[in-house]
Amino acid sequence: MAKPQLLLCLLVAAAALLLVAAAKKSGDVTELQIGVKHKPESCSIQAHKGDRVKVHYRGKLTDGTDFDSSYERGDPIEFELGTGQVIKGWDQGLLGMCVGEKRKLKIPSKLGYGPQGSPPTIPGGATLIFDTELVAVNGEPASNSDDDDAGSEF
Numbered sequence: 001m002a003k004p005q006l007l008l009c010l011l012v013a014a015a016a017l018l019l020v021a022a023a024k025k026s027g028d029v030t031e032l033q034i035g036v037k038h039k040p041e042s043c044s045i046q047a048h049k050g051d052r053v054k055v056h057y058r059g060k061l062t063d064g065t066d067f068d069s070s071y072e073r074g075d076p077i078e079f080e081l082g083t084g085q086v087i088k089g090w091d092q093g094l095l096g097m098c099v100g101e102k103r104k105l106k107i108p109s110k111l112g113y114g115p116q117g118s119p120p121t122i123p124g125g126a127t128l129i130f131d132t133e134l135v136a137v138n139g140e141p142a143s144n145s146d147d148d149d150a151g152s153e154f
Contacts, residue, residue, distance in 0.1 A: 027062030028127040033106035043098035049082030054135040067121040076135045097134045100142035105130045
């Protein structure tokens, strides 16, 4: 009786490894990944839960397809951080960010739009990649000393 149970355990483990390998191969992630691309010399203002933030961004799918960009509109998005006004990956990935800082967020589907996606531009189950730049917190932009290249695209 132990042999069928062992075989079942081995099959489940192999299937799990295949799923992880497939996710890595396709560029998908299973957990939020945060990469700091630029940090200002001084960080006098940081984003915290409940702060009103202004963020410039460019959103892409793992195949490189752009699906949205505030840079193209010339108008950063403004919202209250940590209150569910944006996807969970943003609420988590922008915490502690300095005004003028640039981050790349790789957001798994579970912290993005989930299995339903956001048709027609974002398919279900999609990992999202965002290049973000924190422009202001509670109406306070970067000071000139913090702002050596803020406002430029990635």
